[in-house]
Amino acid sequence: xxxxxxxxxxxGLAASSAAAAPPPxxxxxxxxxxxxxxxxxxxRYLRDLSDGLGVPRESICKxxxxxxxxxxxxxxxxxxxxxxxxLVNSPLEQAPLTAxxxxxRVALHACTARVDLxxxxxxQARLLKGGGRGAPxxxxxxxxxxxxxxxxxxxxxxxxxxxxxxxxxxxxxxxRPARSPEVKRDWVILGCFAAASSLEAIFY
Amino acid sequence: xRRNGLGGVLHAWRRNRAGGLGRGAxxxxxxxxxxxxAAIGAAVLFVGPMLAPPAAARPPAPVAxxxxxxxxxxxxxxxxxxxxxxTVAPARNAFGTMLSERILPGxxxxxxxxxxxxxxxxxxxxxxxxxxxxxxxxxIAELRAGSQMANAGSVPKAVACTQEQAERSKSAAWNVCxxxxxYAFRKVHLDFCGRSPARADVEAFRGLRGKPAAWRESLVSTxxxxxxxxxxxxxxxxxxxxxxxxxxxAHTVKSGDNPGPVPLGDYDDDYNLFAYANSGDxxxxxxxxxxxxxxxxxADPLAFRVLSExxxxxxxxxxxxxVVQDKRAGMITTRWFSAVHTMFTAIPRTTAxxxxxxxxxxxxxxxxxxxxxxxxxxxxxxxGVAAPQCAACHSTLDPLTYPFTRYNGISGGYAxxxxxxKEYVRxxxxxxxxxxxxxMIFGQPVADLRAWAAVAANSDAFAQNVVxxxxxxxxxxxxxxxxxxxxxRAWKGLKSADVYNYRVEKxxxxxxxTNAYGQP
Numbered sequence: 001x002x003x004x005x006x007x008x009x010x011x012g013l014a015a016s017s018a019a020a021a022p023p024p025x026x027x028x029x030x031x032x033x034x035x036x037x038x039x040x041x042x043x044r045y046l047r048d049l050s051d052g053l054g055v056p057r058e059s060i061c062k063x064x065x066x067x068x069x070x071x072x073x074x075x076x077x078x079x080x081x082x083x084x085x086x087l088v089n090s091p092l093e094q095a096p097l098t099a100x101x102x103x104x105r106v107a108l109h110a111c112t113a114r115v116d117l118x119x120x121x122x123x124q125a126r127l128l129k130g131g132g133r134g135a136p137x138x139x140x141x142x143x144x145x146x147x148x149x150x151x152x153x154x155x156x157x158x159x160x161x162x163x164x165x166x167x168x169x170x171x172x173x174x175x176r177p178a179r180s181p182e183v184k185r186d187w188v189i190l191g192c193f194a195a196a197s198s199l200e201a202i203f204y
Numbered sequence: 205x206r207r208n209g210l211g212g213v214l215h216a217w218r219r220n221r222a223g224g225l226g227r228g229a230x231x232x233x234x235x236x237x238x239x240x241x242a243a244i245g246a247a248v249l250f251v252g253p254m255l256a257p258p259a260a261a262r263p264p265a266p267v268a269x270x271x272x273x274x275x276x277x278x279x280x281x282x283x284x285x286x287x288x289x290x291t292v293a294p295a296r297n298a299f300g301t302m303l304s305e306r307i308l309p310g311x312x313x314x315x316x317x318x319x320x321x322x323x324x325x326x327x328x329x330x331x332x333x334x335x336x337x338x339x340x341x342x343x344i345a346e347l348r349a350g351s352q353m354a355n356a357g358s359v360p361k362a363v364a365c366t367q368e369q370a371e372r373s374k375s376a377a378w379n380v381c382x383x384x385x386x387y388a389f390r391k392v393h394l395d396f397c398g399r400s401p402a403r404a405d406v407e408a409f410r411g412l413r414g415k416p417a418a419w420r421e422s423l424v425s426t427x428x429x430x431x432x433x434x435x436x437x438x439x440x441x442x443x444x445x446x447x448x449x450x451x452x453x454a455h456t457v458k459s460g461d462n463p464g465p466v467p468l469g470d471y472d473d474d475y476n477l478f479a480y481a482n483s484g485d486x487x488x489x490x491x492x493x494x495x496x497x498x499x500x501x502x503a504d505p506l507a508f509r510v511l512s513e514x515x516x517x518x519x520x521x522x523x524x525x526x527v528v529q530d531k532r533a534g535m536i537t538t539r540w541f542s543a544v545h546t547m548f549t550a551i552p553r554t555t556a557x558x559x560x561x562x563x564x565x566x567x568x569x570x571x572x573x574x575x576x577x578x579x580x581x582x583x584x585x586x587x588g589v590a591a592p593q594c595a596a597c598h599s600t601l602d603p604l605t606y607p608f609t610r611y612n613g614i615s616g617g618y619a620x621x622x623x624x625x626k627e628y629v630r631x632x633x634x635x636x637x638x639x640x641x642x643x644m645i646f647g648q649p650v651a652d653l654r655a656w657a658a659v660a661a662n663s664d665a666f667a668q669n670v671v672x673x674x675x676x677x678x679x680x681x682x683x684x685x686x687x688x689x690x691x692x693r694a695w696k697g698l699k700s701a702d703v704y705n706y707r708v709e710k711x712x713x714x715x716x717x718t719n720a721y722g723q724p
Contacts, residue, residue, distance in 0.1 A: 029372075029373075029376050029377070029378070029380075030365065030369045030372050030373045030376065030380050030381065031380065032378075032380040032723075032724055033361075033363065033364070033365060033380065033381075034361075034363070034686060034723065035724075036679060036680045036681065036720075037680075038680045040394065043398065044394055044398050044399060044400075047398055047399040048399055048400050051399055051400070051402075081445050081448055083445075083448040083451075083452070083453045083454075084453040084454060084455035084458065085455050087452075087454070089448035089449045089452065089453075090448065090449055150403065154400060154401075154402070154403040154406065155403065204390060204391060204394050204400070
């Protein structure tokens with residue numbers, strides 16, 4: 001468990017462009033003078049993950065295998081409303097403390113659902129494709145990184161993002177058998193999670 | 205008086221309690237916790253001033269302040285917010301304290317309203333160049349910039365890029381110094397369709413960069429498509445949820461489809477009317493003026509159908525709309541609205557307050573939109589509202605309420621009845637029957653609720669409120685000083701026959717092309 005948590009944290013760092021060394025001042029982009037970044041809310045977030053990962057919306061995230069993550073589990077926490085029974089007629093003005101936890105759970109559910117499908121039906125795999133039985137090479141890791149960014153963020157990764165995620169493979173593999181298929185699986189899930197829990201995926 | 209079983213029980217309970225509790229609180233007692241928010245708000249309105257010390261806030265002050273600074277952001281609704289001068293009225297904030305010290309210093313308190321109003325302009329002038337919150341920015345500069353005069357953490361912000369920033373931004377991934385079509389394209393997809401655009405669509409759109417006519421056409425066609433999506437206009441979609449604070453649904457007392465245990469009214473009628481008036485080529489003033497009901501005949505693409513009066517008359521007891529057609533006033537005379545707000549009340553102040561808040565944007569419980577009427581409140585139902593501290597708000601609220609007094613709530617079966625108030629004499633005293641059907645809104649006399657609704661629907665406040673709802677939803681904040689030009693253009697355009705002509709979808713086409721929407 002402790003290892004999983006540390007890997008999840010590391011995955012977050014791996015995908016975080018903000019953590020990269022600052023570029024030279026001349027290249028720094030102009031900051032918005034009036035930023036109005038908005039939270040996607042749970043429903044839009046799940047729809048985007050569903051579209052990108054190719055997992056039906058109704059099955060992409062089920063808490064305890066039966067409760068839809070947005071409609072039934074985290075609706076209010078993730079910016080939804082429920083007037084008739086809960087009397088929450090407008091979204092909460094400020095995200096509650098538990099919102100990031102809920103987002104992380106949703107992201108991990110969705111990515112795990114996708115990779116489980118990839119393992120079950122390799123012919124229709126979206127993220128975890130091929131790679132052979134042994135330790136995968138750099139080309140496979142780069143191609144998988146490309147697939148993750150395309151599916152989750154709908155763009156190609158930058159060179160720095162690719163480098164970080166590829167390097168992250170070694171952290172996942174550390175102390176585990178080199179030929180273990182679990183290493184590849186965990187790396188793809190956590191790479192997907194890193195992209196899906198990024199600011200870019202959650203806000204717009 | 206006609207009463208159903210539940211009505212009879214609650215009415216009896218209300219009568220029994222009337223001897224032991226404060227009068228105003230009884231009249232506003234809610235049916236259930238599920239529908240009690242408005243009632244609680246109104247009860248606070250009544251009880252709150254009784255607890256306040258004599259040096260209360262000045263009801264005429266918000267209007268008088270805005271007479272002095274009509275173009276300021278603080279006055280964009282026509283009334284300054286109480287927090288301009290108060291923390292929680294009557295306690296003053298730093299600006300209010302500074303101002304108070306210069307209003308007739310040495311004169312015995314409390315001042316009369318006349319003396320206060322006469323002295324206010326010069327006192328305001330005297331502190332313009334001072335700095336109440338000590339943040340280094342003068343009061344007048346903060347007032348002009350829209351920052352808070354009593355909050356050192358609130359200072360004017362830069363609202364424009366420098367020339368150098370603008371040049372650099374043009375070639376960057378995001379043009380943060382101007383309208384960025386690609387940013388707007390993504391937002392239109394997420395806001396109106398509920399999902400991000402496909403990567404191929406973004407790349408195709410990017411190919412239109414530098415071709416304004418082409419990208420506008422693409423943006424508009426995307427918007428048109430999304431405005432018909434279930435995500436936007438469908439059941440429990442965005443527009444549906446926009447109506448939640450206005451309708452205040454409570455499943456416990458829902459009738460019709462999926463009824464609750466005590467089925468009083470079906471708010472599906474209200475949601476359908478709201479979505480209908482807010483979509484297609486339809487006049488949004490029908491929220492207050494519509495005399496019809498609609499149903500959804502298809503979910504995707506959504507289709508509505510106006511119900512005939514025959515169809516309405518054939519409905520079952522729990523879903524009938526008893527107000528006769530020529531007495532209807534859109535969303536504020538539906539069975540549901542009367543059931544949860546009027547309930548058993550003779551002078552249904554909660555109903556009027558909710559109509560004023562939901563459709564005109566003025567919350568009387570926060571002392572907004574006060575336009576006191578002389579010799580009011582007359583207190584026809586003997587609730588004690590003529591006491592000076594209550595009258596501050598009730599001199600506006602009560603004349604606003606009289607036109608609602610002919611519309612029954614739960615008792616009386618939700619129907620219009622010109623003689624309704626005679627039924628309340630036994631409980632509320634003989635004068636209750638003298639309460640007029642005519643009233644006042646925004647200082648204008650109105651003969652009845654239809655006239656009330658007409659003044660309301662044609663007011664600036666209504667148009668501002670419609671646009672403000674969508675502005676908050678799509679821009680992500682209340683319109684402020686940075687948005688003043690575009691926000692004003694939007695609500696004035698909504699009113700103008702030559703621009704949006706009260707068509708919400710047309711207004712939204714304009715809104716997505718504003719810098720407020722499309723500048724990252």
